[in-house]
Amino acid sequence: MTLQIDHIIPQAAGGTASPDNLCLACISCNSFKSDYEFGLDPLTETDVALFHPRRQQWEDHFRWSDDGLRLIGSTAIGRATVNRLRINRAEAVASRRVWVAAGLHPPFD
Numbered sequence: 298m299t300l301q302i303d304h305i306i307p308q309a310a311g312g313t314a315s316p317d318n319l320c321l322a323c324i325s326c327n328s329f330k331s332d333y334e335f336g337l338d339p340l341t342e343t344d345v346a347l348f349h350p351r352r353q354q355w356e357d358h359f360r361w362s363d364d365g366l367r368l369i370g371s372t373a374i375g376r377a378t379v380n381r382l383r384i385n386r387a388e389a390v391a392s393r394r395v396w397v398a399a400g401l402h403p404p405f406d
């Protein structure tokens with residue numbers, strides 16, 4: 298899989314190219330994130346900051362569905378990030394279905 302370097306805080310919003318503002322993202326997630334640093338939490342219908350992978354812990358904001366196919370946001374930040382990046386888009390769920398069948402998903406810590 299080809300990964301891209303994402304500016305967590307977009308350069309358009311003043312984010313720098315320092316390592317603490319960079320992370321790897323797949324092409325689809327990066328394109329949906331674009332220059333956004335906020336997203337809509339569909340539960341509270343408020344705009345909140347997206348998950349910051351350098352400053353926040355993944356397990357505090359996300360969990361996998363019991364079948365491993367869908368990422369569930371457990372906080373407003375998690376839900377907004379899942380929503381903004383369209384993490385549960387049909388193509389991603391189809392890929393996860395194959396990975397689950399092969400015993401490769403969800404990932405272990």
Ligand SMILES: [Zn+2]
Binds near residue numbers: 322323326327
């Ligand atoms: Zn992705």
